[in-house]
Amino acid sequence: MNTKNDIKTAEQTPLFQAVYKLYLSWYVRCSQIPKKDRFTIGQKTENLLLEILILVVTAYHTNNPEYKRQSLSKANTLLECVKVTIRLAKDVKALEQRWYIDYQTRIQEMGKMLGGWISSTCKTNG
Secondary structure, eight states: OOOGGGSOOGGGSHHHHHHHHHHHHHHHHHTTSOHHHIIIIIHHHHHHHHHHHHHHHHHHHOOOHHHHHHHHHHHHHHHHHHHHHHHHHHHTTSSOHHHHHHHHHHHHHHHHHHHHHHHHHHHHHO
C-alpha cells in the first residue's frame, strides 16, 4: 500500500526546490521593481521561471530518454534567459546589486544541477 510519503514527486527534487524558491524570491522582489520595468523584465523573468518549473516536472515524470533530454535542454536554455533578464534588470537599475548577486549565485547552482541531470541522462540512455 502506497502512502503519501512513499510517492516521490518532482517537487521533492533539489532542482525543483531551487527554482521554486527563486521564483518566490523574484515574485516578492518584482513588486519593488519600478513599474515601467515590472511589466516587462519582471514579468518575463517570472514567466521564464514558471516555464522552467514545468519543464523540470515534465522531465522528472517522463520515461522517454529523448523527451527527458529535450525538456532538460529547454529548461537549461530558459535558465540562461533568466540569467540575462536578471542582469538586464540590474543594468537598467531596476534591481539592486545585492539581489543580482544573490540571484546569479542561485542560477549558477541550478545550472550545475541541470547540467548534471542532463549529463547523467545522456550517459544512462545514450
